[in-house]
Amino acid sequence: MNDPAGTRFAVRPYGDTTDDGMVQVSFTLPLPHGSLAEGAALQVARQMGMDRPLIVHARPIGTEFSFFVVYGSVVHRVELDSVHVVEREYPLLSAQEVDEAVHAALGRDLVVVGACIGTDAHTVGIDAILNIKGFAGQKGLEYYHSLRVVNLGAQVSVADLVGRAEREGADAVLVSQAVTQRDAHLANVRELSAELDVTFAGRTRPLLVVGGPRFDPAMAAELGADRIFGRGTTPDDVASYLVHALTAERSGRADAPQPPAAQRSAV
Template sequence: MVQLSFTLPMPHSKVAEGAAAQLANKMGMDPALVVHAKAMGPDFTFFVVYGRVNHLIDVSKVEVVERDFPLLTPKEVNAAVKRALRRRLVVVGACIGTDAHTVGIDAIMNIKGFAGEKGLEYYREVKVVNLGAQVSVPQLVARARAEKADAVLVSQVVTQRDAHILNTKEMSAAFREAYPADRRPVLIAGGPRFDEAMAGELGVDRVFARGTTPGEVASYLVDQIVTRRATRKTGV
């Protein structure tokens, strides 16, 4: 049994409710019951439809990005950074392009954090530079170079005309042009409309989707930056 919500471009009426049930039925819900209908202005109606679907799902074909790094406590993160870098880890973050939604980047970067976890500002061995909203790609690259950033976090919420994808691709291309491959910061993209499997397509090292906590980001940064440093030292 599933519950589905959607809006139709029709004034609220019995006919509109019938249309909603018919649409849900054509999407495979049988029976489809309209359990809620509410006018959204004079020309639209919001519906909640409940019913049964009979589609089969092959769980063996589900593809997800599993976490491949250990989750660390703030104390463990600080200790690892201090031991490996002997300086503070520098993270620069921003919402790029015309995106003015800073809730996501602030949840990860600011000390208040998210989901009961403190943000990266809480970590003693992490220097956070939050550039805020509507930052151009050249500005981001310039600030990352000036701060000698170890990692760059980009948050994208606006998705009209695939702006989040285009902006992130532009950002990753700019960093690859501005840095030698072995000196480029770790590039991370995050936002509620990203698919975690898109990292390769976007040209970034990691994509974090909705629900990501500051602790996950901090743990990933430690794993990547400590690993990179060890690899450069050993030449392996």
């Protein structure tokens, strides 16, 4: 929606015509497929704020569950002034620029230790960022001459990851989490952050960088992470952030990221 000056200040979903509020949602109910399940699905849709919802697809899942796709209009409107997102505050650098910046700031390789922690066995995300083959046509961090990468793989315990980070002298710990049942990804990151604080008490704590499709980048401070990356993140984004965060910290700039639980010391 536009104000008289043409500035967009609020939006509604778009379906058939502008500002009609039409949305399509899908969900599963723990009911056998039938009229009762369809009636319950319409009630769910109405309670979600959908006006005159229509079931456009329904099918049984086994004998005890039903899957639905429902179409209808919602009254909800989002004021854009109330939307807060994490914007990238650093430039994207080429591999050469990363290498030059790291060696100029540190005079050595930047050490990155990565893993999937807990019971998470999904290595696609961490491998996309760390492995030389990379992601979306970009080489992973192993490709960079200035980075020394230690990829521990999947189902690594928090204690093992922190211990390895300490032994390797890690500048950054990268964690990918795809398993999200019962908010396991949130609990795992909080545990990791707390363990890093204890292990590196009185010393420079490695940057904690977290990635996964179910994370909200705005939750970094709440989880004790320095940065959270969501879906679509590429290796150059992560490498550029590491350069920004570590060089800002060591130069004492005001925009250097501050750890949520333990204040870093200058190196």
